[in-house]
Amino acid sequence: METFNVSSLARPLSRTEQYVTRSYTILAISGSLRARSSNTEILRAVAAVAPPNVTVTLYDGLAELPHFNPDLDQPGAIAPETVTRLRALVGAADAVLISSPEYAHGVPGSLKNALDWLVSGSEIPYKPVGLLNVSSRSKHAHASLDETLRTMSTVLVPDASITVPLDGRRLSADAIAAASEFADPLRAVVRALIRAVDISGRPAWEVGVS
Numbered sequence: 001m002e003t004f005n006v007s008s009l010a011r012p013l014s015r016t017e018q019y020v021t022r023s024y025t026i027l028a029i030s031g032s033l034r035a036r037s038s039n040t041e042i043l044r045a046v047a048a049v050a051p052p053n054v055t056v057t058l059y060d061g062l063a064e065l066p067h068f069n070p071d072l073d074q075p076g077a078i079a080p081e082t083v084t085r086l087r088a089l090v091g092a093a094d095a096v097l098i099s100s101p102e103y104a105h106g107v108p109g110s111l112k113n114a115l116d117w118l119v120s121g122s123e124i125p126y127k128p129v130g131l132l133n134v135s136s137r138s139k140h141a142h143a144s145l146d147e148t149l150r151t152m153s154t155v156l157v158p159d160a161s162i163t164v165p166l167d168g169r170r171l172s173a174d175a176i177a178a179a180s181e182f183a184d185p186l187r188a189v190v191r192a193l194i195r196a197v198d199i200s201g202r203p204a205w206e207v208g209v210s
């Protein structure tokens, strides 16, 4: 008969045990609204290669967000429902992973708009964030996103902020996930985000450890 050592079950889980036993959620945000977007496909590929205890949810509300208006962001103001949903999704996620194209050396307006809606809230500060780039020639948008996300007090995770040079190849998520040259770095991105979550000092009751 299998026996359990009660004292060993009662002790807090080590970091390794937490990684194996607890589940994590990553909110993936693509900066492109294009139907066959490479940035969206790579985030779908991340979902495909993530281990079973990591759920990657692709945010689908970018196009529905109204233009940011500080008048709707005052204490006491009622935020639009789409904004409330975005904030709730970010708040519920352990980490956020953004993949964005560059437009005219800048961040796509729709993505910057979403970030602007998150500036004053409590959902994104101190949250681990990764930043993917699918184009080796795009530099400006990611430098700008880096600056914006630091200003928003997120924890930018260097090992989760990489360029995966799809470089205009129109690959599906399945094809990206099947190619080790892309899938392996994406698995490493997930591991880096999870590590950042684990060391972010969330209280034991919140991570399900008693």
Ligand SMILES: Cc1cc2nc3c(=O)[nH]c(=O)nc-3n(C[C@H](O)[C@H](O)[C@H](O)COP(=O)(O)O)c2cc1C
Residues within 6 Å of the ligand: 032, 033, 034, 036, 037, 038, 039, 040, 101, 102, 103, 104, 105, 106, 134, 135, 137, 138, 139, 168
């Ligand atoms: C209006 C527009 C402007 C662009 N400007 C740049 C740019 O300044 N620098 C760059 O590297 N790529 C630029 N691109 C190329 C896109 O960043 C590239 O096609 C991207 O991979 C598209 O991402 P998606 O497949 O996720 O839609 C531009 C594309 C468009 C449509």
